[in-house]
Amino acid sequence: MALRNIVAGIDIGTTKVCTIIAEMKDDKKAEIIGIGTSPSTGLKKGVVVDIDDTVSSIEKAVIKAERMAGVELESVFVGVSGSHISSINSPGVVAVRGEDKEITRNDIERVIDATKIISIPPGREIIHVLPRKFIVDGCKDIKYPLGMSGVRLEAETHIVTGSVTSIQNLVKSVHQVGLGVEGIVLQPLAASKAVLSASEKDLGVVLVDVGGGTTDIAIFKDGSIWYTSILPVGGDHVTKDIALGLRTPSNNAERIKIQYGCASADLIDAEEKIDVLGTCGMKTRSISRGHLCDDIIEPRVDEIFSLVKQEISKAGYDGIIPAGVVVTGGGSLLEGIPELASKKLGLPVRIGVPDNINSLLEYLDGSIYDIGEGYTQFSEDNGAIFSTGVGLVHYGAEVFQNDSIKDKGEEQLITDFFDKIRQWFISKF
Template sequence: MSSNDIIVSLDIGTSKVRVIIGEVANGAINIIGVGSADSEGIRKGAIVDIDQTVKSIRSAVEHAERMVDIEISEIYVGVQGNHIALQSNHGVVAVSNEDREIGDEDIDRVLQAAKVVALPPEREIINLVPKQFLVDGLEGISDPRGMIGVRLEVEATIVTGAKTAIHNLIRCVEKAGLHISGIILMSLASGMMSLSKDEKAMGTVLVDIGAGSTTLAIFEQGGLVATSTLPVGGEFVTNDISYGLRTQTDQAEKIKLKYGCASVTDSAEDQRFKITRLGSNVEKEFSQVDLANIIEPRMAEIFYLIRQEVRRLGFGAKVQGYVLTGGTVNMPGTLTVAQQELESSVRIAVPDFIGVRDPAFGSGVGMIQYVSKHMTIRNSGAVKKQASRKTGTAAPAKPGMIERIKNMFSEFI
């Protein structure tokens, strides 16, 4: 990788579209630009209006471009949702070099072998994540390059998704005038930013609570072993406030962001606000305690559903803790309610970069870290300049996205 590469991530959420520009200099990541826009064409994490989604993507990209005077031409896109599935597979090849030294070509071939799996016609591979390599039966190898052997194996996790959802996502990004460098499972990216090596090894649930949905990613023995999406999130809290205080939804969202508290015991009676109620021109005053009495039951329900889903997936007794991320966990008192409902150790993960110290940016920052780490392993210039200084020149033509997806395994090892 060159000494100064630009990586751009795109996180299309239910409430916000976020673009993050990261600069990788001598192995260190600096966040140099951030852009966000309201999501108009997304419902519960799924694209329901192509044109509105394209408009939101363009708005977020332009916001990020203005911040650092950079023209974005290529981007890494995050994907998540209940259509995502994981399955394990095994690949085996004979080492082709005469001197029996394992090289990049051998690794490419064994990954291709692991990618050969029977899939229904409506599904396709998004990512292939190696769990470990084996050289002549020796297990636990993370990078076999340069080792001597005659038989190379890989145990990998294949991430698949619904073709319809993936192709709609691709269509939105390309209609916004961007080339897609790669599609990354958000849970993998968030796990890189949010979890320590020990947390991944011991058994941890990474919970991303967004506006329209909640995504669970269970990590065990160092890798992602299960993922699931629940159709609940911060929008439900906003709707409860709207009904409870009898006010408009946009007003309820503003009140939630400014005065919201997830726990009644953590709320303050002297924090007061006035709102105009539906069907009236007269403002009525409420306290933060009143608001917390509306919010806490919904937040408790969300964490109850999270715990039940972990049990349903068969990891109830194996989980050592929970790590929370996503915009909704920013609300004061969230940790208190989570600890009560999950009955486990819980913490909130916050990106440690200036300008993005907010759990809502966890996935976007994680994508930049994921790309940076997994591209430098190959040391072949795989991380290209994702943006170019504004010069007025057109971006060069790129190969089709479908062709790139067919060979994406080579980008993520």
């Protein structure tokens, strides 16, 4: 991926697969140059259930993105979600080495490694070790202690784990497309990099990413991630409820949800009529939009945000989230989501959309976007669909930038070493 400094991410979801390609510019910013989407047919609730179908879906999305960007990918960052994901907060402590007691990168790496000393059940592996805070000689709430003086260095990290089998199947699917995997990234962590501001993360904010098969939750405070959870319910459940409640095929249920759905029945004309295609040759019939929204959609969406509220309480953050809630993902496009979520959670709610994708969506405006069961058009209004994909390239850009800084640091150490040797020879001879 060295050519043109390309970084790419693949959001492999229950409903869609989305490939985003970006080019790293001289100002270290990632400029999106390609998007490719395809229906996802091999996953259920974020977990691979059919590798062949998953590979086919990934391949279609990758080819579309490569054609738009005019590049051929070698490796990608891959988003992961699903009910197999779990997390825990873990502390660690080390003594600062060195005669001058100045904290080095090595000390920081050692204390983070110390937080990994936890009991992990068989069949699970660590995906992320995310620093929450550092403590130097009892001084708390330090974001990054490099260069500080101290004797005792403590850290608390947020450790995310997942099923080895589920992760291996995801990686295997990408490999079968002929791509390497640069890293596995928790989807809500990726999405946060696309839709949350630094000030929101500092104040305290809840990110709710409503996908097709799962709803991902991440709570941020003091600039760091403090809690994550994956709920096995999402937009597909709304579609299934419509299909069952109206006795209509799934593809028609998805179309009805997109065109006429609303999470808050108070916002619509309840008497408005819509046509519903019946199953098994049944004739098209007319129903009220009020029945669709009030009796079918709103109860399911209310349930989803009831579960979100339970997770916020479980995490211990009731009443201490000043920046409110940011809802993103394909499920956030349903009309009335902000109003219902705000009422249910008792917090301000906004829809999170990547701010650097609008120019590309303008280019794609009018193009048909296939979401598997139904279709919509690209526009700035549905940019939230791409939050995780855009976040993956931001994550990748940060990784490459940090690696570059680290490499430069190591080069400087080598340079300093040989400078000392040269000075020693000059002084001796």
